[in-house]
Amino acid sequence: MSALFQNYARRPIAIVEGKGTEVFDSNGKRYLDFTSGIAVCSLGHAHPAIVETVQKQSEKLWHISNLFESPGQEKLATSLVKDLHLSYAFFCNSGAEANEAAIKLVRKHTGKHKIIVFEKSFHGRTFGAMSATGQDKVRNGFGPLVSEFITLPFNDVEALKAAVDGETAAIMLEMIQGEGGVNAVSAEFAQAIHDIQQSTNVLVIVDEVQTGIGRTGTRFAFEQTVLKPNIVSMAKGLGGGFPVGGILGTADLFDTFNAGTHGTTFGGNPLAVAVAQTVIDHVFNEVFLATVQQKSAYLTTKLKEAFPEEKYSVLGKGLMLGFGFGEEVAPYITALDEAGLLTVAAGPKVIRLLPPLTVSEQEIDEAVAILKSVILK
Ligand code: PLP
Numbered sequence: 001m002s003a004l005f006q007n008y009a010r011r012p013i014a015i016v017e018g019k020g021t022e023v024f025d026s027n028g029k030r031y032l033d034f035t036s037g038i039a040v041c042s043l044g045h046a047h048p049a050i051v052e053t054v055q056k057q058s059e060k061l062w063h064i065s066n067l068f069e070s071p072g073q074e075k076l077a078t079s080l081v082k083d084l085h086l087s088y089a090f091f092c093n094s095g096a097e098a099n100e101a102a103i104k105l106v107r108k109h110t111g112k113h114k115i116i117v118f119e120k121s122f123h124g125r126t127f128g129a130m131s132a133t134g135q136d137k138v139r140n141g142f143g144p145l146v147s148e149f150i151t152l153p154f155n156d157v158e159a160l161k162a163a164v165d166g167e168t169a170a171i172m173l174e175m176i177q178g179e180g181g182v183n184a185v186s187a188e189f190a191q192a193i194h195d196i197q198q199s200t201n202v203l204v205i206v207d208e209v210q211t212g213i214g215r216t217g218t219r220f221a222f223e224q225t226v227l228k229p230n231i232v233s234m235a236k237g238l239g240g241g242f243p244v245g246g247i248l249g250t251a252d253l254f255d256t257f258n259a260g261t262h263g264t265t266f267g268g269n270p271l272a273v274a275v276a277q278t279v280i281d282h283v284f285n286e287v288f289l290a291t292v293q294q295k296s297a298y299l300t301t302k303l304k305e306a307f308p309e310e311k312y313s314v315l316g317k318g319l320m321l322g323f324g325f326g327e328e329v330a331p332y333i334t335a336l337d338e339a340g341l342l343t344v345a346a347g348p349k350v351i352r353l354l355p356p357l358t359v360s361e362q363e364i365d366e367a368v369a370i371l372k373s374v375i376l377k
Pocket of ligand 1: 038094095096097099122123124125168174179208209210211235236260
């Protein structure tokens with residue numbers, strides 16, 4: 001009998017150790033981890049630089065609260081906004097919390113309540129983030145939800161233009177919907193959002209909780225589009241496995257988040273920001289990001305060579321790839337587990353491949369061989 005709530009459909013595998021892309025279960029069985037803990041372990045498991053940071057910082061100071069100045073947060077914020085149009089950061093502990101901060105910030109800044117969100121989106125499980133999420137399965141049973149989230153079809157320019165009015169505070173979207181099936185924003189849709197942002201006072205929140213921190217081959221995925229969001233939320237890859245999240249915002253938002261308006265006890269504690277700094281020092285680097293793009297091209301090519309394009313599609317960008325073939329993927333994911341490749345579903349019909357950004361070509365070859373042996377069998 002488990003003393004845990006059974007709110008997760010856990011797989012019958014207990015991972016107890018990991019190094020790079022490899023993980024090992026309690027029976028000593030080896031797997032290639034193409035989940036990265038759902039896009040979290042950006043530098044792989046037990047990266048030596050992260051291990052060293054945790055060791056050093058844990059001997060110095062773990063936590064002191066936001067009652068005091070935080071040199072670690074100052075440094076991390078500066079690294080995150082460098083060369084971007086964004087100016088300020090706020091740190092919290094998870095993706096949902098980052099989105100809560102974004103939602104509160106746009107409501108307070110604009111004095112309006114209406115936020116446009118999209119079908120199949122996922123923004124988290126807290127009330128605001130859940131209300132913003134365009135999936136009934138996430139929201140059912142928890143009403144009444146936070147009001148005035150308007151859910152539209154994703155990538156539908158006309159529906160968007162028709163929905164925006166003088167009461168609209170913000171448009172909130174993912175650049176690639178992760179949980180919803182690896183659906184990328186189209187160039188036309190990004191342009192339409194950009195045009196609305198330019199011609200009205202509507203703010204744009206880009207949820208980069210999954211796509212951010214190098215996952216799609218650039219620091220943030222919005223950099224590959226025309227969009228210049230007012231707020232970017234982030235978490236997952238930021239801590240490389242240590243829980244940390246945050247938002248970045250434009251300079252004009254500075255006065256809205258003034259003293260006492262928002263906060264969290266643990267947010268940006270010295271241990272969390274030390275680890276995140278180590279991650280950013282590795283990932284926010286042109287050479288590193290170029291390797292992510294090369295590995296993405298390599299994995300995409302290998303998948304396309306192995307699986308005929310008429311039936312199998314490869315979606316996504318960077319090392320956030322989706323692989324679909326029109327069938328329910330749950331049984332295949334179980335078979336892949338058994339064959340030693342850990343993957344994660346994105347909706348019912350897409351297998352998500354989210355290896356650590358440090359994955360090697362040899363590991364990609366091994367993963368594609370396992371995919372072939374399981375799926376083409
Ligand atoms: N936003 C996106 C795009 C996500 O993919 C997720 C988690 O999967 C979240 C928000 C929620 O993040 P967390 O689980 O850290 O609260």
